[in-house]
Amino acid sequence: MLITTLLPLLARYSLGFDLVAGPDDTVTLTIIPRKVDGAADKLESGETRPISLTASAAEIDAELAKGEDGALGQLIAARKTLADQLAEQRQAAEAARTAAAEAAKTKATTPTPKPATTSAQVHAPASPPADAKAEEPASLW
Template sequence: MLIANLLPLLHRYSLGFDLVAGPDDTVTLTVIPRKIEGKAGIPEAGETRPISITASASEIDAELARGAEGALGQLITTRKTLADQIAEQREAAEAAKTASAEAAKASAAPARAASPSLSASPSPSALPAEAKSSEPKSLW
């Protein structure tokens, strides 16, 4: 039952387990998600945070028997959803970055093409055509 419940996590991470006996016949089960060797991308810190359940052995068994409806199943589903959202946001950010770079290149190209025509226009200090070079410039 445990492995079947953890399959969604196993698709994304390598998993480590820690079982510790506690007082009054309680058990703490800790599931530790880790990056899969050779898989691209670095998991977020929240994705690799350990999952701990502390209860009696029979309570943990009963909770695991509930499958996706149990606490562990719901937590795994939530983490998978969050990980998917993070991945989508990363993809959207990369797409926006690429689009922005392409837009900057596209707007720079027409500006470069238009710049030679701007240099052909008279400079602000040039005299008007009707003014004579021997006359002082007028502000009016």
């Protein structure tokens, strides 16, 4: 049951195991996800966090017998979902980088048009109107 439960993780990671006997007939099983040889993507720290179970050997066997419905199976399914989301985000980020690089390349090779000059220019009056009075503010009407 252990290998069947771990198949979703094995598709993405290489797994290491550590089995330690503890006091009162307890056992600690630690599953350590690692980067698969030849994988291009760097793993996030959350992806490589070990999964650790501490219980009696019978309890661990019973939990593993539950398969996908057990706590380990649910944890592995959640990790797989998160890993899939991370992979999608990496692909989207790479696509965005590529698109931005292409847009910058296109913009750099396309000459920028110069703004058109207008022949009509507005001149501000140099002197106040003839009927303006010094003690009154200027009016537009």
